[in-house]
Amino acid sequence: MTALAQRSLSAPGLDVEKVRKDFPILGQEVRGKPLVYLDSAATSQKPRAVIDAVARYYLQDNANVHRGVHLLSERATKEYEGAREKVRRFINAARAEEIIFVRGTTEAINLVAQTYGRTRVRAGDEVLITEMEHHSDIVPWQLLCEEKGAVLRVAPIDDDGQLLVDELQRMLGPRTRLLALAHVSNTLGTINPARRIVEIAHRQGIPVLLDGAQAAPHFPIDVRALDCDFYAFSGHKLFGPTGIGVLYGRSELLEEMPPWQGGGDMISSVTFEKTTWNKLPHKFEAGTPDIAGAIGLGAAIDYVGALGFAAIAAHEHDLLTYATEAVREVPGLRLIGTAKEKASVLSFVLGDVHPHDVGTILDQEGIAIRTGHHCTQPLMRRLGVPATARASFAFYNLRSDVDALVAGLHKVQEIFR
Ligand code: PLP
Secondary structure, rough: OOOHHHHHHHOOOOHHHHHHHHHHHOEEEOEEOOEEEEEEOOOOOOHHHHHHHHHHHHHOOOOOOOOOOOOOHHHHHHHHHHHHHHHHHHHHHOOHEEEEEEHHHHHHHHHHHHHHHHHOOOOEEEEEEEOOHHHHHHHHHHHHHHOOOOOOEEEEEEOOEEEOOHHHHHHOOEEEEEEEEOOOOOOOOEEEOOHHHHHHHHHOOEEEEEEEEOOOOOOOOOHHHOOOOOOEHHHHHHHHOOEEEEEEEEEEHHHHHHOOOOOOOOEEEEOOEEEEOOOOOOOHOOOOHHHHHHHHHHHHHHHHHHHHHHHHHHHHHHHHHHHHHHHHOOOEEEEOOOOOOEEOEEEEEOOOOOHHHHHHHHHHEEEEOEOOOOHHEEEEEEEEOOOOEEOOOOOOHHHHHHHHHHHHHHHHHHOOO
């Protein structure tokens, strides 16, 4: 470990070596080398506290929620609804019924498109997104616009990967029914000025959905300060289980939106002639939910809360700065995404070497990165690259992980020289 790497262990407020002990998976060797996990933007690793919470639920409390009169069902319901309250506090929503448990960001956005979108968007109306969106914030709107004869418009970015907010503002108009954009870009790391953008859209009475998949793991989210109408994020990127995520919606909007999926739990009464809906949030949670997932997500929120976002952000900022400097030494490396405000994502291309080759060679060194289009094909086209290699950091990464990455990249260069 270099002296510089050593110093990072004492980044303010976070004892990273101690934190890493909470993540059993990080202690292993892969391909005969210590694992260097730099793919947290794809999915994060889970602390023991989350794994234990899920196991405890299945070992002690497993029962269906909201239905049983027996004790296990009572306990399961209490834990599930307790997790909802933890999410409410985590994003500072006004009410727990504004928190809808879904499978993840993708399902949250589809829910809004299929309920809010289908009732509000008509032929000739517009939905505005941006050039940096993940496919899950493109395709649901495309499906909706196709069905309704509406128009999907796309706000541009500059070559550094920053949103052109003035252009976006010009594209909002009387036909715009919704603005949907990433809070943080998964490919570029760009942090969009969400509060300012919401304000601009609201001046014209246009609601805003924020895709917070890459924001929630890195800094505190306050939906009331953001003043957004919808906010979506995934548990698995926030150190929680897969299969669980959150849609926050302003209660006035959720109240008037029709349900999406029909089934158990989302009804108030059913006859063959007519069904009436349950109250929020249950109207949007048809069928047995991912109870263990929600409980695991609650445990992840507790875990992150105990570390504190101030310490997390300081450490990740240190890692990003260190990594951005360090990779400059690698000949032929070009960073993709150089916005002023960035989360800890480092996308790059390495001369003519295909990113998949970069990823495969790094894998031989025990280093896990992501390569490809990162579910942002239109963004790749805009940037004129077919794919990138992407290293993404979480609070459990060390400067020595960056050093391993740089050493691996030099190896790639040697092989392709
Ligand atoms: N939005 C962004 C910005 C993402 O990075 C991702 C996942 O990579 C998603 C949406 C989709 O998240 P999920 O696959 O968890 O639904």
